[in-house]
Amino acid sequence: MSHLTFAINVTLDGCIDHRVGIADDETHEYFTDLMDQHGAMLWGRTTYEMMEEYWPLVASGEIEAPAAMRHWAMMIEDKPKYVVSTQRVEFPWKNSRHLSGDLKTAVHALVESTPKGVLLGSNKLATELDRLGMIDEYRFLIHPIIAGHGPRLYTLGLPSERRMELRERRT
Template sequence: MGALIFSLNLTLDGCVDHREGIADDETHAFFTRLMDEAGAMLWGRVTYEMMESYWPAVARDEQAPPAERDWAVKLEAKPKYVVSSTRRDFPWTNSHHIAGDLRDGVQRLKDATPAGVLLGSGRLATELDRLDLIDEYQMLVHPRIAGHGPTLHQGGLPGTRRLELVSAEPLRNGVVALHYRRAR
């Protein structure tokens, strides 16, 4: 069984608005490495639609910045799983729908993906954390205070999650890469 790894950009005050992060070669390389190591991607519908509206065109654009294009090309080939109760059709290459019971669907995906599943949706992460399905957290904390939301786990959790630090690595751009594992 593979791990479910939640990874996202967030500001020092917990804002997960994708427009607030530093999108440079270093952060793209970080997420490209995580994606390379994982066997599949997992998103909610909103994140999937945001990604679907941008990255396929970057993968085809030979003039795109190299770090962005590298990410986009690899993302195009990676299996992508989407949790949605409102959308059924996911035409982007290698996209699959997870329907029915959330716990069962995500557990089956973890069981079938020994290299692990990379989760990149904040609201979905809250639901999966409530179900005790997230095994690791790999966050990029950006040196910014956004002063607005959405924030990480804004909907709350039933209790505190204890984590064990695996690594902390400052990047040249001031971002800190944090890797935690659930304390069981």
């Protein structure tokens, strides 16, 4: 059954700044495996732009990177990538498409048409989709770091708390 999974790196104090955290082989292998389990990626414009600046260059070999990072980059090159944006409609990175129209309707159609499910990796977009009750699974890779700064998980707030059932944990 199709599903929407929100996955993100987060520090102990809730920081989701991509420059904070442990970007080692184990982290990249985890996210490569998670991406491989899903049929498409879903991002907001800001996340897409951050990703498109760097990962195609790693995939092409223009930027040298460890094997795990290069593998991630090569896998994400071929993965269908959908972007929600009201400010931009052209997304030239390979296999990238604009997701337009009513957010709930468009994301629901994407999830239903993607048998392996969709992997969401944008905090602001996740907040909006969470408000709409559309996230089926949460995957938080918690880094043993207190950042003390930066963007935080769910800074835009939710209308009510979310009670979760822990299904898996790995050290």
